[in-house]
Amino acid sequence: MTTNVNVPSEACSTCPIHNAAALKKLGVDMANFDFVVALSGNPNTGKSTVFNALTGLRQHTGNWPGKTVTRAEGGFEYADHKFKLVDLPGTYSLLAASLDEEVARDFILFGQPDVTIVVVDATRLERNLNLVLQVLEITNRVVVALNMMDEARRHGIRIDVRRLARDLGAPVVPTVARQGEGVPELLQAISEVANGDTIGRPYHVKYDSPELQKAVTHLTAKVEAAFPDLPNARWVALRLLDGDERVAEALRKGELGDLTHGSLEQRAAQLQVVGNQ
């Protein structure tokens, strides 16, 4: 177990192994958290396994897509900060076609987590990146957990992690959550993004069609003018162009604008509201 590794206290404090010794799995104790972390990813990529590795909870995991349809929550403490971790349903996209996609999308959008982990199956990188790109449109506070690296190695797949991180504009951590491999590095990355030490410059999808590009640019400018604090104006513009009623509704009610200002307490209350839906 990585949590029990005995490291001399003089070891360099930036080394993830050093801090892993300080991981405190808090289970269901989520009182007074400093940061909210969302856990998203395609179905069957090992989200629940990552969840268990971080919180010490034993949420049931299963080898089939669609196992988690509701949210599970847990807590952990790392480097003197308390984190609340929310395990979202596994989805292939965030277009909110079905209830589980809507749960995941609404949480990332309205719950405004401090960090969103996207768990990615390394053996199916291309398909999994579709979701990563969609999450990156909504938020720049993303950590990609490149999970199932053992299987990728077994299949002879080699992934250039640094290049992937550079292309995506977000930290990428290779993991084997089942064995706890890469969990210290993942914690370090989460902590850095939460504290603002790492600031992502997320890749944004290029829309080749000129008229599409023009419409997006025009509408993004309008959204930005009306809601200067919105972190994801371009994404909101895209959703509106796609006729997304839920996003239009949120814009009318001012839900998108308000959330970006709220204090931690207000946001906690807001999380509750989203959770009860």
Next chain:
Amino acid sequence: MTIQSSASAENIIQTAQSLRWEVGANFHEKLMESIYTDAARIAERAITRPGEKPRFDFDRTLDRIVTSRVWGFPIMVLLLMVVFWLTISGANVPSSMLAALFLDTIHPFLKNLAANIGMPWWLDGLLIDGMYLAMAWVISVMLPPMAIFFPLFTLLEDFGYLPRVAFNLDNMFRKAGAHGKQALSMTMGFGCNAAGVVATRIIDSPRERLIAIITNNFALCNGRWPTQILIATLFIGVLAPAHFAGLVSATAVVGIALLGILLTFLTSSFLSKTWLKGEVSTFSLELPPYRPPRIWQTIYTSVIDRTLIVLWRAVVFAIPAGAVIWLIANITITDTSIAEHLINFLNPFGLLLGLNGVILVAYIVAIPANEIVIPTVLMLTVLVTGATGVGEGAGVMFELESSTETLSLLQTGGWTLLTAVNLMLFSLLHNPCSTTIYTIYKETGSARWTLVAALAPVLMGFTVTFFVAQIWRLIEGLL
């Protein structure tokens, strides 16, 4: 929020609408295409596959066997049989050990204690004979089979077999006008119907989701497995020579489970041709790679996560039910207990269905939890037959020393092979437990559909048992 920002929001939405016209009808496709293209390009840049060589693919070979047209179904049924056979034959010994502890050691001790501190008889009866015994019964009957069944099932799940089951059943669900993913929510229902109903959230179309919710009750939940297992062992296993008894009982239980699956298809098909008409949606089901199950972790999580939680639920419901049973057996109106009034009232109807009044009363008492059907049946049978020498008196739940004793008690109560068969059928076909009904209401948000989901199975149960009883008696008359 200011009025100004709301006005500009409206303005933005209107602009969006007019811009959408300019971009063209296939906006959504263009959007998705762009995402896919970029994802492919980024993935391409990051991945290197040094010297790709064709290799023996274990997953593909195994998939070809377990999802083959010929072998897929037999393998599925065989695996199910093995799981139940292990559960039935493995649960006997620990069950009787637990019963000996709870009923022969702790129960007399508590009774003595109550007598010594001078507890009034009614309080002693309500607390110890009613509540404590109900709890003890549920634990000793349910814990061992669940502690065997759940880990086995979870191992199959962890290995990656469940999506293959869904793959096998997908075509049949489509033919029934339902969603292929219903196979997964149905499989969850074999554990717990309330969980199965929640699992239907993976189905996107509301029509198909409703079908999946309504038919989930046909998946035998673990509250009903003990009833099936016990009755099959007592009445059907004994028809075979001793060394085949376990196998024959397991076959009977699997038969009922398969009947449930068949009824799932028939009901789904009926609903999709009548009130829930519509297109079948397509979906892609991913067959995840097989993974070596992590045995110790699986056993640990399935015991903690499933076994103990389900057991806790059963205990929570059994304790008040135990009190109710004791009360209706001990409060008398015109010299007859309430329980006997109820039983006598329902008896003619029960006999018409090839059941009896005791079974019907037990199913009313057991609405909160199916787990307590069998203890209630035994206790009420003692009350009605006035059998002496068994049990501890009116309204006392107990476990009999051996299965032969249970059998002879039930036979005194007028039970025949027909009663046993119809009880197994009725256990499959009756209303879901109150937790499931509440979950259905929460998920559908409709009182009307909740009512349909709750009442349709009972009506089907009445119909099926009625016809089985009539035909059975007709054949018996001819012989």
